[in-house]
Amino acid sequence: MARSGADVAQLIETGGLRALLYRSRRRTLSIQVEPERGLVLRAPYGASPAALRDFLERRRAWIERQRGRVAAQAAADPVPRWVDGELLAYLGERLPLRIEAGSPASARLSGGAIRARVPEPGDAEQVRAAVERLYAREAARLFPAYLAECLALPAAGGLPPPELRVRAMRSRWGSCDTARRVVTLNRGLVRRSPELIRYVIMHELAHLRHRAHDAAFYGLLARLCPGWEGLRAALAEVRP
């Protein structure tokens, strides 16, 4: 997926469309609708303001559709506010967050809830940090077992077991370094159902044999993960 280019943004506006403009050494124009920044336009250094406005105008219908999709995602998968009683995602379920005062800061799973203990329960940043550490621990605990399950499938026979890395990733669910045989998973996947986690793993495993998204790749993915199209669609409904 795309990542942000140069970091200095300008604002550009045309007929009610306002976009953050990032210029870089790229050769083409691209537009994205993001949940937090809104409309993001990436352009070559030399592109004229008129060309940029024209580009936005021609994509107006697409932009409106994307805005609808982003709004639907935000409704289905709200950004956490880190307050007592709200529901937080864990393995595809929504567990209540319970916050109590105490130190040192920590969070654990107990009795069907995510229980956070922080010095100042009203401080969302303290709660967020404690729960993110819990998510990281759970991802490190669970993902190797999911990987082992996937490798044990008959269709995975002969695939070399990769090194598994788990880390926070901004815009992708996983990646595969085919040459080094390293599969990296987004630790945020721990909020998604085991089926979706296994689907991401199987996608990356298929890359161990087929680097490109070609017919051979999808053939192997279909043997590893029948019904993967539905899982991909479900994953597209939520943010990494």
Ligand SMILES: [Zn+2]
């Ligand atoms: Zn891929």
